[in-house]
Amino acid sequence: MTTRTGGAGSREAAKAERRRQLLDSAKGLFARYGFRAVRLGDIGQGAGVSGPAVYRHFASKEAVLSELLVGISTYLHSGGERIIAEGRPPRETLAALIDFHADFALTEPELIRIQDRDLDALPDAERRSVRRLQRQYVTAWAGVVADVHPELSQEAATVRVHALFGMVNSTPHLSRRLPPAVVAQQLRASARAALGVE
Template sequence: MATRTDAPTRREQILKEAARLFAERGFHGVGVDEIGAAVGISGPGLYRHFPGKDAMLAELLVGISGQLLTGARRRLEEADGGSAEAVLDSLIEGHIDFALDDRPLITLHDRELDRLRDSDRKLVRQLQRQYVELWVGLVREVYPGLAEPAARSAVHSVFGLLNSTPHLGRPGSLPGRAVTAQLLHRMARGALGAAAGPEAPEHPARA
């Protein structure tokens, strides 16, 4: 998948359109010819890039799990001694970017993860566990009184909240990306603060 500023390669274009079509119509409801037509090449031409639909699905789901983990690690490194609260805000912002910009991948994960080969599915789960544990450690720095099991539950709950974006309606029906991002950020911080209990200090999300 391309970074936000890179021009997408043909392979990345194929993955983007495959994700959109799989999310809209289901994995088995989309043919190779349709994916090819969406990027302007013949269906058989896709086989120069991928051996089949299964490979596209695996790259999409393994790829986004790896990107989330890599992005979170990069944000931690870039913090370079910054406050734990600021780093947590940065992690939330990164996940919100994913939730708003890659909504088809959330739908794909929910519907199609079990279609992956065992090895690919295990890799997705491994990457996701590492991502969760990174968050759990940081959440416990911001809220020191929060026990590890409660922190883990809170993190999973926040992911559920942020990953609800496919149910918010079509992108054009939202109140605007910036407004939606700020709302999700406030809700995420509010949920984490609530998990820490009434004694926890308030940490309002940044606008």
């Protein structure tokens, strides 16, 4: 008897891969041209599919933007919570958070650009979700910073976290002009120095 393989599983894998290709196309286009200047057909073309075929995966251009921005906010929030839950000493936890966020900034500069410029284009519910996840991420970080520096109030620790994010999120754009390895090394070293965990 012959056993058939593939079938529904391979179709689902192909569908997931096509969805990933569409999101990658959208990420590059939104970052370069801005959300409002990009059409759904442009996203499909960038992924090698026709405009109408995009609707099999996303109902609208706003749905694509939502998946990108809610998705990355969920990733950061979950990653931060996972690191903190590991229960290491505060300085080690903070160092791990810094490495985690630096890795994000170095690998996803396009999403940072889209977040900065196009967050207001999200539907209200999704925009609130992004803001809520971001607040929770900052609050979690601030708790660890306050554990490392007990002389700081929660408010002061929160300011330091926001300042660090501003530095880390803007620095990867330099990798276009400077060696990426140098940018990565100095970014992590600067972030650790800024929060006193050298």
